[in-house]
Amino acid sequence: MTSENTRTRLLAAARHLFALQSFAGTSLQMIADRLGVTKAAVYHHFKTRDEILEAVLEPALDEMRALIADAEAQRGFTARADRMLTGFVELTVRHRDLILLLANDPGVGNALRSSEDVADLLARPADLLARDRLDPADRVRASVALAGIATSAGSVLLTDVDDETLRATLIDTGRRILGLRRRPAH
Template identity: 35%
Template sequence: MTRPASDTRHRIQTVARELFTQKGVQRTSLQDIADRLGITKPALYYHFPSREDLVRSILQPLLDEGERFVTEHERRRGKARATPRELLEGFFDFHYKHRADLVLVVSELTTLADLGSIDMLLGWRERLTRLVFGPRPTLEQATRAVIAFGGLQDCCLQFPDALHDELRRATVDGAMAALGL
């Protein structure tokens, strides 16, 4: 019985994510991935024509969801607008959900830059800063926001064994303090 193509794609992505995290994207060949899966390299090429396509396929759901999160909050007006705490809690939940891929993001910033994704990730912080502090944050506000949003992301990676609710509370409280709120 043959497996559906989507199952094979998912298996390739899972193994690639593991190897990319262990060895790095540049030091992991498509042959390494094929060997680990017990498939031929041409079979892997059938699903992903290049390593960059494979990396993009792993990271695209994270990028799409992050963009949706920020855009959704930008569209809210008046009473429907999230408080800074709600914004931080949602951003934490997003990062916590995507911890495995964030390890790849953090360890492979050069690859992300090559894929044109790093500007998007940094842009989210700028846009979230404007949601918290208004359209023209001061330098102090902007630096506080970088510390808060960047630190929030880092906490999702730094404390993998912490319980979700406990880590969320501590992280969001710390981010609120960094924002001066």
């Protein structure tokens, strides 16, 4: 078995255990046991649980970075906000399991807040969605839109809703909250 294959399996096992037992409730030994390898094999790839969490989240964080850059490149507030909104919905629907982990596991939130880069990354979408960053009402609307999207995408109450319906409804609802013009249906 290749080292890359072991790393991929290790991240999948960690992701599963984080969702099942929580981030704080998962040890490196539990991850090793799930894979049937030694703890030393886990240490070969990662020294800490925090490193594993970062690796589990990295693809989604990379997508968020690209989305923010794309939204910032748009001309005018409406285009920037609409790109941020639709991209954020796409990202959260695609990573529903990670959103559930982020929303429901305080240990994950604490670990992420300790990373200045990640904390800044998670704050930037609200800036792109607030028409006037100094207006408390605009900031509240941006926060409600983002939190509502993330909470809904990760909600165990909505697991029966297909991705396309969830995506369309979240975009429409986000536009209403933010006061963005709705695009006509094609």
